[in-house]
Amino acid sequence: MDDEESILVPLEFLLKKAGHEVALARTGEEAWRLLEGGRFDLLILDLMLPDLDGFALLERLPQGQRPKVLVLTARGREADRAKALALGAEAFMAKPFGIGELLAQVERLLEGA
Amino acid sequence: MSPLLLLFSLLLYLGLLFLVALFGEGRGRTLAQSPWTYALSLAVYATAWTFFGSVGRAATEGATFLPVYLGPTLVLLLWPFLHGRLLELSRAHRLTSWADYLFLRYGHAPLASLTAAFLAVGLLPYLALQLKAIAQAFLFLSGEKAPLADAAFLTALLLAFFAILFGTRRLDPSERHEGLVLAVAFESSVKLVALLLVGLAALLLLGNPFLEAQKRPELWPLLLPPEGLPGYLDWVGLTVLSGLAFLFLPRQFHVSVVENADPKHLPLAAWAFPLYLLLINLPILPLALLGRTHFPETPPDLLVLALAQEAGPALALLAFLGGVSAATAMVIVEALALSILVSNHLLSPLLLRARALGSLLLWRRLSILGILLLAYLYFRLAGEAHALVAMGLISFAAVTQLAPPALLGLFWKGATREGALAGLVGGGLLWAYTLFLPALARSGWLPSVFLEGPHPLLRPEGLLGLGGLDPVTHGFFASLFLNLGLTVGVSLFTKRQAREEGRTGEVREMARLLGRVLGPEAEAAFLQEAQDLPGPKAAARAEALLTGAVGPATARLLLLSVTEKAPPEALLEEAALESKEVRAYARALEEARRELAQAYERLKALDQAKDEVLAAVSHELKTPLTAVRALAEILEAHPDLPEEERRRFTGLLAKEAARLSRLVEEVLAYAKLQAELPLKLQSLDLREPAGEALALVAPLARERGVALEARLPQDEVRTLTDRDRVLQVLLNLLQNALRHAHSRVILELKPSGKEASFYVQDDGPGVPEEKRPWVFEPFQSFAGGTGLGLYLARRLSEALGGRVQLEAGEGARFAFTLPLEVNHADSGGGRRGEHPGAPGVPPEEGGA
Numbered sequence: 001m002d003d004e005e006s007i008l009v010p011l012e013f014l015l016k017k018a019g020h021e022v023a024l025a026r027t028g029e030e031a032w033r034l035l036e037g038g039r040f041d042l043l044i045l046d047l048m049l050p051d052l053d054g055f056a057l058l059e060r061l062p063q064g065q066r067p068k069v070l071v072l073t074a075r076g077r078e079a080d081r082a083k084a085l086a087l088g089a090e091a092f093m094a095k096p097f098g099i100g101e102l103l104a105q106v107e108r109l110l111e112g113a
Numbered sequence: 114m115s116p117l118l119l120l121f122s123l124l125l126y127l128g129l130l131f132l133v134a135l136f137g138e139g140r141g142r143t144l145a146q147s148p149w150t151y152a153l154s155l156a157v158y159a160t161a162w163t164f165f166g167s168v169g170r171a172a173t174e175g176a177t178f179l180p181v182y183l184g185p186t187l188v189l190l191l192w193p194f195l196h197g198r199l200l201e202l203s204r205a206h207r208l209t210s211w212a213d214y215l216f217l218r219y220g221h222a223p224l225a226s227l228t229a230a231f232l233a234v235g236l237l238p239y240l241a242l243q244l245k246a247i248a249q250a251f252l253f254l255s256g257e258k259a260p261l262a263d264a265a266f267l268t269a270l271l272l273a274f275f276a277i278l279f280g281t282r283r284l285d286p287s288e289r290h291e292g293l294v295l296a297v298a299f300e301s302s303v304k305l306v307a308l309l310l311v312g313l314a315a316l317l318l319l320g321n322p323f324l325e326a327q328k329r330p331e332l333w334p335l336l337l338p339p340e341g342l343p344g345y346l347d348w349v350g351l352t353v354l355s356g357l358a359f360l361f362l363p364r365q366f367h368v369s370v371v372e373n374a375d376p377k378h379l380p381l382a383a384w385a386f387p388l389y390l391l392l393i394n395l396p397i398l399p400l401a402l403l404g405r406t407h408f409p410e411t412p413p414d415l416l417v418l419a420l421a422q423e424a425g426p427a428l429a430l431l432a433f434l435g436g437v438s439a440a441t442a443m444v445i446v447e448a449l450a451l452s453i454l455v456s457n458h459l460l461s462p463l464l465l466r467a468r469a470l471g472s473l474l475l476w477r478r479l480s481i482l483g484i485l486l487l488a489y490l491y492f493r494l495a496g497e498a499h500a501l502v503a504m505g506l507i508s509f510a511a512v513t514q515l516a517p518p519a520l521l522g523l524f525w526k527g528a529t530r531e532g533a534l535a536g537l538v539g540g541g542l543l544w545a546y547t548l549f550l551p552a553l554a555r556s557g558w559l560p561s562v563f564l565e566g567p568h569p570l571l572r573p574e575g576l577l578g579l580g581g582l583d584p585v586t587h588g589f590f591a592s593l594f595l596n597l598g599l600t601v602g603v604s605l606f607t608k609r610q611a612r613e614e615g616r617t618g619e620v621r622e623m624a625r626l627l628g629r630v631l632g633p634e635a636e637a638a639f640l641q642e643a644q645d646l647p648g649p650k651a652a653a654r655a656e657a658l659l660t661g662a663v664g665p666a667t668a669r670l671l672l673l674s675v676t677e678k679a680p681p682e683a684l685l686e687e688a689a690l691e692s693k694e695v696r697a698y699a700r701a702l703e704e705a706r707r708e709l710a711q712a713y714e715r716l717k718a719l720d721q722a723k724d725e726v727l728a729a730v731s732h733e734l735k736t737p738l739t740a741v742r743a744l745a746e747i748l749e750a751h752p753d754l755p756e757e758e759r760r761r762f763t764g765l766l767a768k769e770a771a772r773l774s775r776l777v778e779e780v781l782a783y784a785k786l787q788a789e790l791p792l793k794l795q796s797l798d799l800r801e802p803a804g805e806a807l808a809l810v811a812p813l814a815r816e817r818g819v820a821l822e823a824r825l826p827q828d829e830v831r832t833l834t835d836r837d838r839v840l841q842v843l844l845n846l847l848q849n850a851l852r853h854a855h856s857r858v859i860l861e862l863k864p865s866g867k868e869a870s871f872y873v874q875d876d877g878p879g880v881p882e883e884k885r886p887w888v889f890e891p892f893q894s895f896a897g898g899t900g901l902g903l904y905l906a907r908r909l910s911e912a913l914g915g916r917v918q919l920e921a922g923e924g925a926r927f928a929f930t931l932p933l934e935v936n937h938a939d940s941g942g943g944r945r946g947e948h949p950g951a952p953g954v955p956p957e958e959g960g961a
Contacts (some may be wrong), residue, residue: 013758
């Protein structure tokens with residue numbers, strides 16, 4: 001989930017290329033509907049608007065069959081990382097990152113599932 | 114007249130006097146402290162000598178009684194110059210006499226003690242004169258032939274009793290006695306009224322004496338001016354003598370300086386007192402002439418009484434009481450002043466040395482009694498040989514010996530303690546040789562060699578063979594010139610001694626000392642007063658308080674036990690504090706420190722703002738950079754991408770690159786504006802930057818297919834502001850609007866009251882409710898903005914004294930408001946980029 005087309009498009013391309021099924025959401029509401037509608041292994045969440053969608057969504061995730069969560073953020077602050085992890089995110093990546101790093105991280109999370 | 118009646122009225126009068134004094138200390142306190150009371154109390158100068166003696170002198174020597182009053186009148190011309198300074202000194206150091214001043218100026222205890230002793234001895238003739246006047250009047254009116262001495266003894270005891278009652282009821286460091294002052298002023302009124310009434314009655318009863326005098330050649334000399342050089346010298350001598358005596362008589366110092374309630378009383382006294390002297394001298398000459406024509410056999414000093422008796426017993430009684438009032442006022446104040454002198458400068462040092470300070474009040478009372486008994490003794494020894502005026506003048510000459518050391522001390526820095534001592538001793542000895550001892554010899558109590566001298570050139574009343582001068586004039590000039598010569602001469606050849614070093618100590622210990630000497634009230638008062646004073650100041654205060662009660666020399670000795678030398682730093686500190694320039698410098702320093710602190714705070718705020726912007730910029734860079742990197746890596750890793758995909762990715766790449774460059778431009782623009790401190794204020798029509806901003810964003814609007822609309826007023830909207838910053842804010846707002854608009858962006862300018870607002874409205878989705886609080890924060894970008902535009906717009910508008918707000922309603926509507934009011938205080942050009950007052954020009958009301 002990301003509100004930036006420039007991030008969403010290449011991510012979608014890469015993940016599909018790596019053989020995953022991908023659903024895109026631009027806002028928290030969209031993401032929430034998708035999550036309710038089907039089962040996901042991994043949620044890639046951009047904390048672009050830290051006080052709104054990102055963390056709120058993280059908090060609202062159902063405890064049972066919840067997907068793994070990878071948090072992306074432009075703010076590399078330690079506090080954000082700690083908060084994200086405390087709210088149940090499995091991994092955290094600070095922008096900017098290379099596609100190699102991202103794919104490696106995604107594979108690691110999915111293997112552990 | 115029956116002696117019993119006389120005695121009864123005398124006691125009645127004294128009782129009335131006591132009531133007046135009680136009134137002055139109670140409900141009449143305001144009256145006692147009024148300027149008129151002050152002026153009248155100065156008339157303590159006019160004694161029985163004036164009341165009886167002036168007529169006597171006029172009847173024998175003519176108008177030579179007048180210089181005695183001309184002198185004080187002339188001295189009063191100097192008052193603003195001399196007395197203001199004296200009052201100031203006296204207030205600061207609690208001076209009670211000239212001896213205190215001499216000690217303060219020369220710092221030499223023996224000098225002050227010598228002065229006190231000399232004054233006490235020198236004033237005995239004067240006091241004796243008052244006793245003689247009352248006793249003489251009493252005997253004359255009663256017709257008794259009882260020895261003069263008996264009546265005088267009784268008088269002395271009575272007056273001592275009253276002086277003790279009035280002056281020593283309590284020990285007060287300020288030595289102020291409101292009751293006494295009011296009583297003295299009352300007595301001054303009584304004697305003036307009495308003498309004027311006697312004169313008036315005599316004139317009405319006996320006719321104009323001046324017509325009669327023309328027919329009697331033996332009276333002519335009384336009405337003619339003095340003859341020859343000796344005559345002129347006598348006049349000048351007497352004028353100077355009495356002028357100086359007026360300044361230096363202990364009782365005059367007491368009423369004019371010590372009892373002065375307010376320095377503002379001086380101007381009134383400066384004319385009221387000479388007027389008093391004029392009035393009381395009006396009847397003198399007529400009375401003298403009438404006396405000479407009608408009572409040629411009566412002793413001259415009794416002519417007033419004889420003439421009053423002629424007018425009836427009531428007037429005789431009034432004349433008697435007038436004389437009594439003149440004498441009692443003088444004796445009471447003089448005895449009190451002398452007792453303070455004697456106990457402060459003679460007794461206290463001795464008693465302190467003997468460690469028997471005891472009750473100071475008791476010593477004061479004993480001093481008064483002792484002084485009056487000594488005066489009585491002098492009267493017995495010499496009084497009967499001399500006329501009243503001559504006796505008074507001998508005392509005057511003694512008192513003037515203080516003039517050279519005191520006046521030179523006040524106005525000449527070069528005067529030294531050795532000079533003052535030499536002058537005083539020399540002048541005093543010569544006074545005794547030429548005036549005091551011959552007076553005793555004339556009465557037969559000393560061998561005649563004191564009248565003739567050991568050698569013709571050393572004849573006491575004609576030194577160096579001088580002849581023809583009045584003995585008093587001669588003695589006065591001789592002793593004063595010797596005194597002056599010695600004071601100046603010795604001062605020139607001796608070095609000025611260093612000032613006494615300051616003392617410092619524990620306030621508590623000083624308070625205990627004050628309690629021991631002055632009583633528990635003084636201790637408590639001092640504790641309260643000196644609690645917050647630094648050591649040296651408290652010590653000076655304690656010394657001043659003690660000085661009032663025990664004299665300066667004793668005060669210093671007492672303080673030695675509870676204080677120590679003030680360290681030099683304290684002195685330096687005190688000197689620095691007292692220096693005006695240093696104070697001004699300290700103020701300037703403080704001002705500079707405050708400005709620096711303000712500048713520092715401003716810089717800190719600027720620095721913080723810069724950090725914030727920097728953090729915002731670096732974060733804003735990360736999202737597009739991530740996209741660019743990911744897209745570029747994909748393109749590189751997948752050369753075989755379908756054409757459609759490839760075009761999509763390169764399109765995104767170009768878009769992100771453009772976003773990056775826009776971000777850089779915005780940051781640069783902001784940095785440039787921030788760096789260009791101060792604001793470049795100019796008178797500006799706000800429609801002009803609006804037009805330019807629209808022109809600048811027109812290409813972007815075309816590219817996005819958004820229509821731009823301007824709603825500007827017909828009339829100009831002028832204010833004093835920074836054009837570049839206004840333009841930048843408008844650009845940021847317009848670019849933000851274009852990014853969110855569907856089809857239309859409106860820029861509107863509306864003046865309203867003291868402000869003018871730009872409104873930038875788009876027809877986009879608007880800002881979601883939950884995001885509204887964050888739109889002006891950095892890195893809150895949505896829809897591909899840089900995230901900095903609105904944040905920078907807000908900061909820039911605040912720097913212009915305005916604000917940017919997000920209005921409620923459909924779409925997004927931003928208001929950018931600027932003040933129109935001229936703020937004159939800051940219109941010179943805001944030094945501070947962050948906060949430039951509120952520039953502008955008078956509002957043009959209305960508009961579209």
